[in-house]
Amino acid sequence: MTTNHILTVENLTTRFQTPDGEVEAVNNVNFHIDPGETLGVVGESGSGKTQIFLSLMGLLAKNGASTGSVRYKDKEILNLQPRELNKIRGVSMSMIFQDPMTSLNPFLKISRQMTEVLVEHRGMSESDALARAITMLDRVGIPGAAQRVHMYPHEFSGGMRQRVMIAMALLCDPEVLIADEPTTALDVTVQAQILDLLRDLQTDFNTATVMITHDLGVVAGLCDRVMVMYGGRVVETGSVRDIYYDSHHPYTEGLLKSMPRIDRADEESLFAIPGQPPNLQNLPKGCAYQERCEYVFDRCCAERPLLREFGNGRASACFREDDK
Amino acid sequence: MSVMNKSAKKDASPILSVRDLKVHFPIPSKGLFAPDRQLKAVDGVNFDLYPGETLGVVGESGCGKSTLGRAILQLIPPTDGQVAWLGKNIVGAPHRDMQPLRRDLQIIFQDPLASLNPRMTIGEIIAEPLVTHKPELGKEEIKARVKRMMARVGLLPQMINRYPHEFSGGQCQRIGIARAMILEPKLIVCDEPVSALDVSIQAQIVNLLQELQREFDLSLIFISHDLSIVRHICHRIMVLYLGNVAELADRDSIYAAPRHPYTKALISAVPIPDPEIERNKERIVLTGDLPSPLSPPSGCVFRTRCPFAKDKCAQEPPVLERVSDSQEVACHFHDSI
Numbered sequence: 001m002t003t004n005h006i007l008t009v010e011n012l013t014t015r016f017q018t019p020d021g022e023v024e025a026v027n028n029v030n031f032h033i034d035p036g037e038t039l040g041v042v043g044e045s046g047s048g049k050t051q052i053f054l055s056l057m058g059l060l061a062k063n064g065a066s067t068g069s070v071r072y073k074d075k076e077i078l079n080l081q082p083r084e085l086n087k088i089r090g091v092s093m094s095m096i097f098q099d100p101m102t103s104l105n106p107f108l109k110i111s112r113q114m115t116e117v118l119v120e121h122r123g124m125s126e127s128d129a130l131a132r133a134i135t136m137l138d139r140v141g142i143p144g145a146a147q148r149v150h151m152y153p154h155e156f157s158g159g160m161r162q163r164v165m166i167a168m169a170l171l172c173d174p175e176v177l178i179a180d181e182p183t184t185a186l187d188v189t190v191q192a193q194i195l196d197l198l199r200d201l202q203t204d205f206n207t208a209t210v211m212i213t214h215d216l217g218v219v220a221g222l223c224d225r226v227m228v229m230y231g232g233r234v235v236e237t238g239s240v241r242d243i244y245y246d247s248h249h250p251y252t253e254g255l256l257k258s259m260p261r262i263d264r265a266d267e268e269s270l271f272a273i274p275g276q277p278p279n280l281q282n283l284p285k286g287c288a289y290q291e292r293c294e295y296v297f298d299r300c301c302a303e304r305p306l307l308r309e310f311g312n313g314r315a316s317a318c319f320r321e322d323d324k
Numbered sequence: 325m326s327v328m329n330k331s332a333k334k335d336a337s338p339i340l341s342v343r344d345l346k347v348h349f350p351i352p353s354k355g356l357f358a359p360d361r362q363l364k365a366v367d368g369v370n371f372d373l374y375p376g377e378t379l380g381v382v383g384e385s386g387c388g389k390s391t392l393g394r395a396i397l398q399l400i401p402p403t404d405g406q407v408a409w410l411g412k413n414i415v416g417a418p419h420r421d422m423q424p425l426r427r428d429l430q431i432i433f434q435d436p437l438a439s440l441n442p443r444m445t446i447g448e449i450i451a452e453p454l455v456t457h458k459p460e461l462g463k464e465e466i467k468a469r470v471k472r473m474m475a476r477v478g479l480l481p482q483m484i485n486r487y488p489h490e491f492s493g494g495q496c497q498r499i500g501i502a503r504a505m506i507l508e509p510k511l512i513v514c515d516e517p518v519s520a521l522d523v524s525i526q527a528q529i530v531n532l533l534q535e536l537q538r539e540f541d542l543s544l545i546f547i548s549h550d551l552s553i554v555r556h557i558c559h560r561i562m563v564l565y566l567g568n569v570a571e572l573a574d575r576d577s578i579y580a581a582p583r584h585p586y587t588k589a590l591i592s593a594v595p596i597p598d599p600e601i602e603r604n605k606e607r608i609v610l611t612g613d614l615p616s617p618l619s620p621p622s623g624c625v626f627r628t629r630c631p632f633a634k635d636k637c638a639q640e641p642p643v644l645e646r647v648s649d650s651q652e653v654a655c656h657f658h659d660s661i
């Protein structure tokens with residue numbers, strides 16, 4: 001089958017070795033993304049969202065290892081040598097990290113941090129690289145970019161720093177942009193500016209974007225497709241409309257119902273999913289959601305539900321579907 | 325719930341009255357002989373709070389929400405103004421007068437784990453206020469009360485001897501709530517109590533706070549940057565901007581018809597988890613960042629980002645004006661915009 005997927009992930013599994021045993025952070029995850037498309041990745045804290053993308057960027061912590069396959073266009077990139085990976089990483093595929101300070105060096109001026117990759121990977125001269133850096137800072141809405149490019153990270157406000165990170169991720173016109181909670185630490189008015197910026201970039205450059213977030217409102221406004229994670233596994237995928245208006249998995253349903261909404265005055269108490277998220281070190285036999293699921297029945301505790309497709313790119317991992 | 329509270333509020337007298345409250349932090353200047361500068365974190369806040377009422381305090385990071393909450397509880401000494409608790413001003417009250425009031429005034433924090441002493445068992449953590457304020461109670465009685473409160477907030481009482489690190493974020497927040505509730509206070513300042521929690525756990529904690537409020541006729545000051553949760557839990561909302569109140573109104577008024585340009589922008593920026601609505605709604609996108617609180621704009625503090633700013637806005641600070649029974653706004657042009 002020929003596709004124009006720019007990124008294809010198959011059977012990705014990532015495990016960490018810890019003194020207390022193995023942690024299965026990512027389990028048998030499959031997805032793909034096309035140019036110009038935005039994929040939303042949602043799920044509770046610890047459900048494996050970040051580790052999927054650190055795995056495919058080759059940035060896992062030392063105690064972690066991945067198996068499976070990740071193809072950028074037709075090229076297998078999982079577990080590639082750093083030297084090979086660096087030709088793609090930060091060039092064709094960039095990531096905006098959850099913690100801004102992971103990708104910004106506090107001791108180096110922004111100019112230095114931005115020009116380095118261009119000189120190294122694009123063979124640009126220092127002065128061309130600087131001009132490009134200023135253009136990108138300008139593009140993400142940093143006023144006075146020509147002066148500010150010479151400042152240190154701590155001299156920027158939180159929102160500005162986030163924009164610097166986006167500018168850095170976009171320096172080499174990546175075809176895939178992975179944004180890990182890029183607006184979570186920001187105020188809503190600044191978040192709105194950044195989301196507008198991401199939307200514009202998508203229209204202008206046809207960038208394939210992955211948006212990792214816990215904010216279902218952000219996903220509703222930005223994404224084409226959604227992948228819902230629970231306990232290290234994908235439990236549901238579908239178009240944004242299918243997920244929001246016709247969710248099939250009980251966790252997705254619960255998550256959507258438990259969001260208080262600014263456009264509604266509900267007098268009753270909120271719907272709350274009972275219990276706690278599962279411990280990845282010690283997942284129950286059967287469905288990881290069984291202890292919190294209102295529809296749980298015998299089979300859920302004995303067998304693990306696999307992701308089952310039912311057309312239109314929709315899939316859900318739940319036995320309840322079998323009876324529908 | 326809110327209907328009941330609104331009617332109750334009319335005949336009751338306020339439990340807390342805050343008048344012209346200011347907290348200015350001195351910031352050492354760089355020059356050797358230059359005078360210290362003042363960071364006006366809270367710059368003249370007024371409001372009343374009634375029994376059983378929840379007041380939401382919202383605004384961007386650094387606008388003074390936490391400072392206001394702490395200054396009300398006298399955990400930070402106010403620079404100026406009054407805080408009347410049950411009719412009596414407590415600003416500058418000596419320690420010996422404050423001590424008995426602490427029983428009625430509690431606080432819970434954003435970071436559940438960091439706010440709990442890691443070397444104490446959760447039983448000891450929850451019991452601590454009882455041991456301090458009710459030393460006459462016997463050991464058995466204290467233990468019984470702690471277990472009762474644990475059960476009430478949804479913690480298994482047999483976990484009494486466990487340590488905080490053995491609990492999840494949501495459970496730690498329940499421990500913080502149990503500790504705040506153990507003396508059956510009249511007011512709890514909740515400083516971003518659910519911000520660090522997962523969506524599915526947030527709803528559990530919000531519901532718990534609402535139940536406790538009903539059961540104990542608690543008043544809450546609910547500090548948050550999440551305007552969706554605030555709409556759900558609060559009866560009245562105060563919008564802060566650089567230490568100043570931009571708008572103060574009943575929940576229904578402020579969400580249905582915000583009057584201050586900042587409130588309008590803030591509400592319109594909150595993403596709605598519904599693709600059709602979110603993609604088609606009207607949004608007011610503000611430009612620029614929050615100005616430095618060390619050199620706030622002259623006149624109206626919001627004018628550098630306000631799409632309606634005129635000359636007058638740079639010259640005169642607007643005062644909070646009552647525009648209806650249930651709504652107060654600080655904007656020179658609230659009538660025309």
Ligand SMILES: Nc1ncnc2c1ncn2[C@@H]1O[C@H](COP(=O)(O)OP(=O)(O)OP(=O)(O)O)[C@@H](O)[C@H]1O
Pocket residue numbers: 016017018023025043044045046047048049050051052061062063064098214280
């Ligand atoms: N180096 C490591 N060693 C052991 N376990 C790890 C390591 N790094 C991550 N994990 C575990 O992997 C799981 C998945 O983590 P991940 O960072 O992907 O979560 P997430 O979904 O991004 O959560 P959040 O919303 O909090 O960012 C977590 O349970 C985490 O504790």
Ligand SMILES: Nc1ncnc2c1ncn2[C@@H]1O[C@H](COP(=O)(O)OP(=O)(O)OP(=O)(O)O)[C@@H](O)[C@H]1O
Pocket residue numbers: 349363364365383384385386387388389390391392549617
């Ligand atoms: N002890 C202090 N000394 C000097 N400045 C302070 C002090 N505490 C707070 N500030 C400043 O006062 C202002 C208000 O801070 P505050 O913590 O009240 O904001 P906030 O609204 O709670 O923000 P956030 O949403 O980030 O918690 C900020 O500019 C802050 O830097």
Ligand code: SF4
Pocket residue numbers: 249250251287288289290291293294295296297300305317318319320
């Ligand atoms: S498989 Fe069973 S427990 Fe799991 S989500 Fe479906 S109904 Fe619930």
Ligand code: SF4
Pocket residue numbers: 585586624625626627628630631632633634637642654655656657658
């Ligand atoms: S007073 Fe002026 S600057 Fe301030 S909010 Fe009103 S119109 Fe805008």
Ligand SMILES: [Mg+2]
Pocket residue numbers: 049050051098180
């Ligand atoms: Mg993450």
Ligand SMILES: [Mg+2]
Pocket residue numbers: 389390391
């Ligand atoms: Mg605060």
